[in-house]
Amino acid sequence: MSEPVTGDYITNPGANPHDLSARLRAECPVHRIDYPVGASAYVVVDYKTNQEAFNDPRLSKQLENAPAWFRERTLSNSPVVAASMVLSDPPEHTRLRRLVSRSFLPRRLKRLRPVVQGITDDLIDAFPGSGEIDLLTDFSYPLPLTTICVLFGVPESDRALFKYWGTYLSGSPGDTDPGRAAKRREVNDEVTEYLGAVLADRRAHRDQLREDLFSDLVRAADEDDMFTDEELVSTMIQLILAGHKTTATLIGNGTVALLRHPEQLALLRSRPELVSSAVEEFLRYEGSVDRGSLRVAAQDMELGGVHIPKESFVHLSISAANRDPSVFVDPDRLDITRSPNQHFAFGHGPHFCAGSPLARLEANIAFETLLRRLPSFELAVPFEELPWIADSSIGRGVEAVPLRYEKRLPR
Structure with missing residues (x-):
């Protein structure tokens, strides 16, 4: 058997993991990988096998099916995360998802649209009339974070706490680093x-419950x-923390x-009505989620013709599947008119991301407004100097996007 793929494929993918993904995909749809280090x-890395795996009940998200060391470390480091639907299988997952799904009903999102538009314009109003900004610091992060905090009714004075907490809680629950x-x-x-x-x-x-998501979840x-x-509490944390980081990275990557x-x-710019299609292509081409969240083999099984022993970790590479040429014509080309575009950026099957409607709403408004109010902009550094990081347990994106522009139009 060939040597396993190094853990860097996940922990330090850099600006272009796609060439390696293509080589791996050409060899075999499933490969051994040294992540977590020393574990099975x-x-x-292909679309078809990922699609099957997303729906395979033998691939479990429950901690009870993970190796003992990972289970113990997760329960010790992040007990509140361990209680969330992210680490559950049906029927428990189905029960917990009912609570989350209420947060993103169409009528709520319809009411939220002018709120998101106002936050977006306020952030751009704070840009200098011309000059330079860092898109992530000045726009991409505060937009979804402010939106989710408004949705929950979090006081403005506490919003910085959620960004701080999110930095740590969005990491791998089985992190081996003691610090x-x-x-x-x-x-x-x-x-x-x-x-x-x-x-x-x-x-x-x-008798004084407010019209915000905290109150709705309590009800x-x-x-x-x-x-x-x-x-x-675990559901609240998941919605607040998971709901802003990936969207922020999506705006930066796009x-x-x-x-x-x-x-x-x-x-x-010439056809702003294409923004929804463009967002879908950003999600496919350079999405902020590199792979699916935790999955372990609940039994000995075969996947893509490869034997998977019980308790093995199975990483579903979303970024590799989204560049599979058997599904996407010329997959390494950005095409904002691409159709169909059945990417896996929000997962697939029973664990499809419940917050995807909010992420799409925020990204659509963000790009519509940025392109309208900044008639032109460019990177303030060469492309090769942009820092790319795997900034959470499953995320990947640019760490900073310094932009230079000559004029900011009024809202």
Whole structure:
């Protein structure tokens, strides 16, 4: 058997992991990989096998099916994450997802659209009239973070806390680094205490429950009487923290993709009605989620013709599947008119991302407004100097996007 793929394929993919993905895909759809280091682990790199794997009940997300060392480390570092639907299988996942799905009903998103538009314009109003900005710091991060905090009713004075907490809680739950693990536990306890206090306050003032997502989740949980307080707090954390980082990276990655393909940028400026199609292509071409979240083999199994032993980690490479030439014509070309575009950026099957409607809404408004209010912009550094990082347990994106522009138009 060939040597396993190095863990760098996941932990340090750099600006272009796609060439290696293509070579791996040409050899075999499934490869051994040395991540987590020393564990039995495999990575799936083609579209067809990923599609099958997303729907395969033998690939479990429950900690009970993971190796003992990973289970113990996750429960020690991040007990609140361990209680979330991200680490559950049906029927538990189905039950917990009911609570999350209420957060993104079409009528709520319709009411949210002018709020997102206002936040977007406010952020651009704060740009200098001309000069330079870092798109991530000045726009991409605060937009989804502010939106989700407004949605939940988080006071403005507390919003910086959620960005800080998200930096640590979005990392790998089985992180072996002692310093990061200790910090993760510290943050876990801080956010649990904060949200527990919010939960207690809302319940103590039932007659004054507000029209925000915190209150709605309390109502839903208490009316159904089928969610524990731990599950309720875990759901709140998942929605707040997971809901902003990937969207922020999507806006950054998409902007860089447009600047690397000036003909596509010009097309989108001339035809702004293509923005929804463009966002789907950004999600496929250079999405912010590199692979699916935790999956382990609940039994000995075969996947893509490869034997997978029980308790093996199985990484579903979304970025590799989204460049599979058997599904996408000329997959390494950015095409904002691409159709069909059945990418896996939000996963597939029962664990399809429940927050995808909000992410799409934010990204559409972000690109529409940026392109309208900044008639032209360019990178302030050469493309090769952009730092790319794997910034969470499953994410990948640019760490900074310094932009230079000559004019900012009014809202």
